[in-house]
Amino acid sequence: MATAGGGAGKLKLLGAWPSPFVNRVRVALHLKGLEYENVEEDLTNKSDLLLASNPVHKKVPVLLHGDRPVSESLVIVEYLDDAFPGAGQALLPADPYERAVARFWAAYVDGKLHGMMVKAILGATEEERAAATADALAAMDTLEGAFAECSGGKEFFAGDAPGYLDVALGGFIGWLRAWDKVGGVKLLDAGRIPRLAAWADRFAALDVAKEVIPDPDHIAEFGKVLQARSAAAAAGN
Template sequence: MAGAGGGGGGGDELKLLGSLASPFALRVKLALSFKGLSYEYIAEDLQSKSNLLLSSNPVHKKVPVLIHNGKPICESQIIVQYIEEAFKSTGPSLLPADPYERAIARFWAAYVDDKLLASWLQLTRAKTPEERTEGLKQTLVAAENLEAAFKEISEGKPFFGGDSVGYLEVTLGGLVAWVHAAKKLDGTSLFDGARTPLLNAWVERLGALEAAKAVLPDVDRLVEFAKRWQPQATATAASNN
């Protein structure tokens, strides 16, 4: 239960419907953790979805769903913006105050979903060597574009958000656990010291934050999950946003 106000003047009840492997649910956990908001976490079994999930997100039937005082909010990026707007005065601002900087943050957040994540999933689902090569190529291009964006946006500071975490820490941060899991699974590096040194260091920096450590899933559990469910695992994770 969140004690901090801004949304409803105290007494806010926050419930998060999520699942261990969902990078989208992790975004919401990161946002809530960075904001210092407490909430009840409800782990969904995506093979057998609860009535609460089905009634809270009847259109997509997917996690994450944030339920704030009984009202459901769906879609990870929309939830994160909701958290920022409903709890403006609580914790750090996840979006910059300047409209242009906000637009830039939203642009790269959309890029993470539309390009980086899309091509990474294409890579992990590839059935032929050709598909794998193409998926890998697109993933590397997307990672390199994000590296350039990080350089420009952060201006030498530790985070996309500057000296503290921001919208892209949450959006891209949702992928961090899978970045580590992929390395263990098949040696794939989304970011590395040679091609994307800034983002490689950023992954470590983000993971070292107490607020991130509190919510990042155990990498070995993700690896186990992936081995058990692959290729269904990536498909399921991808279809939940």
């Protein structure tokens, strides 16, 4: 792997293994061929370094480039392209319109799909969870269409090789594969969304993804812990 350049020092990533946002950054770092130190945070007892590095949101991931912190996963992915233009492959398309399209769909993943996934397992009522599950399935249907549009019939959203949007959604693959055990519904259903399901298999088979994407069984166990905590908190109110 390449070492960090630009005179800003080494790369250190503050993260947590179940986080799809952390995992997308790790995949991006691997695609760029960049060496970094992976620091696992205890999110129930956040480190002083994390709180000082991201005082606004107090969340992972945070990338430290030397002593300079960069927060928010998609911002970090773009930063890696800008700060290390000669390392590995470019993640964002060169064409301005294609860059805009990739950013639009990445924002859709975070704003729509992720939001519905959270509500589907942590919603306060059965009705809320059911409605969110239906919305999550609809979001996957929409992303099936986005893949057909963006890929141009090739293997990845970005074409022949994974790029920005592949990384953005790819960080969620561990959760998507575990969803039948966590949310009771199969989100990556090859019968419903064949293109997206096949894409997920290809992405997960990449060496850079194998090193990062959590095992679905481990994700399912973690998801059940989150559900238990949410239920206990609701019962205490």
